Amino acid sequence: MTIDFHTHVFPDAVAAHAIPALEAQGNVKAALNGTVQDLLQSMDRHHISQSVVCSIATQPKQFQPILDWSRSVASERIIPLPSLHPESTSILDELQTIHDHGFPGIKLHPYYQSFYMDEERLLPIFKKSSELGLFIVMHCGYDIGFPREERANPQQIKQLIRAVPSLKLVASHLGAWQQWDEVVQHLIGEDIYLDLAFVLDFLPTEQAVAMITTHPGDRILFGSDSPWADQGEAVQQVRDLHLDPNLTERILHTNGKELLTSQKL
Numbered sequence: 001m002t003i004d005f006h007t008h009v010f011p012d013a014v015a016a017h018a019i020p021a022l023e024a025q026g027n028v029k030a031a032l033n034g035t036v037q038d039l040l041q042s043m044d045r046h047h048i049s050q051s052v053v054c055s056i057a058t059q060p061k062q063f064q065p066i067l068d069w070s071r072s073v074a075s076e077r078i079i080p081l082p083s084l085h086p087e088s089t090s091i092l093d094e095l096q097t098i099h100d101h102g103f104p105g106i107k108l109h110p111y112y113q114s115f116y117m118d119e120e121r122l123l124p125i126f127k128k129s130s131e132l133g134l135f136i137v138m139h140c141g142y143d144i145g146f147p148r149e150e151r152a153n154p155q156q157i158k159q160l161i162r163a164v165p166s167l168k169l170v171a172s173h174l175g176a177w178q179q180w181d182e183v184v185q186h187l188i189g190e191d192i193y194l195d196l197a198f199v200l201d202f203l204p205t206e207q208a209v210a211m212i213t214t215h216p217g218d219r220i221l222f223g224s225d226s227p228w229a230d231q232g233e234a235v236q237q238v239r240d241l242h243l244d245p246n247l248t249e250r251i252l253h254t255n256g257k258e259l260l261t262s263q264k265l
């Protein structure tokens with residue numbers, strides 16, 4: 001059974017307008033309708049036991065509704081990551097609350113949340129997350145829906161892992177979307193998780209294999225970025241890399257399981 005470490009769903013009422021808006025913004029097509037129910041059906045079709053759901057607070061006031069919704073959809077199979085906004089004035093309390101409710105991590109996105117990863121003001125968030133044992137799934141690299149800016153590039157990511165080495169950081173999109181040469185230069189081999197979300201359609205197979213096989217084998221996570229990719233096709237793309245079967249199993253299941261269970265307190 002597979003664990004999908006990078007998916008997006010929305011409250012039912014939000015999904016109906018969020019999906020078309022995001023499709024237009026990124027010029028992409030959603031494979032699902034953005035609801036929890038549709039994701040669960042996709043998971044059934046493609047033998048996916050658990051999906052990690054990444055929410056993004058685009059304003060500080062969204063902390064509470066996202067937390068409430070995350071609590072309402074959390075289950076054995078759906079692992080929601082709440083979110084908070086760097087401009088919140090009570091961000092450390094919010095991290096504590098997320099932890100107290102038993103969530104294993106949070107999601108941050110530098111484009112939707114208007115920050116640069118190397119800003120001084122973020123350090124307390126990273127330090128507190130590390131103290132609480134919360135992992136952070138961070139959108140890294142460019143984003144298909146925005147003009148390109150250096151918001152979370154491999155050098156900035158490396159600076160963070162040097163500053164807070166105990167932080168469990170998942171650098172999404174194989175370290176930095178569409179900045180993979182710099183990932184090779186700065187991040188491959190470091191103690192950092194990389195997920196494969198929205199990568200294998202964009203990166204030549206040989207380069208993907210070279211990056212994956214030179215990074216620590218317990219630090220690569222399968223993620224589909226559903227609904228922005230079909231979960232079944234994303235699994236097949238990983239299988240089609242023809243990695244060592246043990247490594248494939250680690251990527252599709254074991255690494256995600258270990259990261260999720262290491263958080264359980």
Ligand SMILES: [Zn+2]
Nearest residue numbers: 006008197225
């Ligand atoms: Zn995503």
